[in-house]
Amino acid sequence: VGEPPQIHNPTPSLTHACPPRWVNSLQPARVTRWGGMISTPDAVLQAVIKRSLVESGCPASITNELIENAHERNWPQGLATLETRQMNRRYYENYVAKRIPGKQAVVVMACENQHMGEDMVLEPGLVMIFAHGVEEI
Template sequence: MGFDLTRFQGTVDEELICPICSGVLQDPVQAAGCEHAFCKICMNEWISRQPTCPLDRTPITPAQLVPAPRILRNLLSRLRIKCDNFVDGCQQDIKLDALMAHLEECEYNPKRPVTCEQGCSLIIPKDEMKNHNCVRELRNLVQSQHQKLIDLRREMSEHQFQLNEQKREINLLKDFMRAMRVSNPMMRDIADQMERDDLVRWSATLPRAKVTRWGGMISTPDDTLQTMIKRTLSEYNCPPHVINDLMENCHERKWPTGLNSLETRQSSRRQYENYVCKRVPGKQAVIVLHCDNQHMPEDMTIEPGLVMIFAHGVE
């Protein structure tokens, strides 16, 4: 629909008036063939009922409508129009192309967002302020947030249930594969490869770690420290079939021969920088996986890998 003619100063050229609604063109379009101009909304409604030009009956489809030429839009932009809120007291007339910007700031706009100064500080439309009740609105807000929290918890519970079901199915499949591996040598090879692939995929999700102080290595971590690291590995989806092996290999008694004593570690220090280390998220610990370190000497690695815990020096 176009703008009401009574809102404009002086006489408006008839070329700027929509033949359908008889208002000043709003968002004007024209038919590509006959070049008659109309309001976009008016013309779309017209074509939906009768696909012809309202003036000369030339067949028109929606795809044939194009924006009005710049000269027409420039003429429209120079017209001066009363503010939409003139009935509410606004006395300003502005250029048509500045109307939308003015409406956002117009102090007479009944829908202009204002801040409640009665205590709740909520932002509400100006015309609703007279019926605004801080206690009621805050209560409604609290109830709304509470319902959102309930819905979120329900959604999280459903996701957790689905996740648990998926884990259960995966574990059943792994149990089946293990049983098949015991009874069938070929299946044993396939299952072993699947587990190796799981470990490689998990390794790719971990951030690369840099050890700046190898001297901070704890070669005999206590049970509490080991439990904390194991919990973190589990939280970050360490494959279940290797998590116990990795944790057993966090103590020097399980380390490869190049690391299992202070003397051998001292003589192997030049090799440390060649390790590909993955960070145990949030901990001063790294994982040295065999699949990432096949370039290392045999006496420096172990399958499936080992955990090194540090007092400090892991970035």
């Protein structure tokens, strides 16, 4: 009953190099309202965020994957359900998050978050979109 378990590679993948020039060009961000996370962004919102990623210089090789990882159906185990997110909320402050320019959204790249448990990150990274509560540090 239910959905089959998702299989995640437990070791960090070397298939995606962390694009340092792009990642370093983004402003570090602090999320002040984790409860404002939009776990099921619609296609329009995903398209807006994708455009901002492209405009910020995000490599084409990872843009689509990052946008796919903006929806909870693709999130790692530690973020997969509302209940799990509420239980793990205390760990979110440990994320290294970068602001997607001009948007209430952050990107959490796996290469910058190896200190987080494997159930909290995803290759090459996650996009988290918020109703409000994202600030540049």
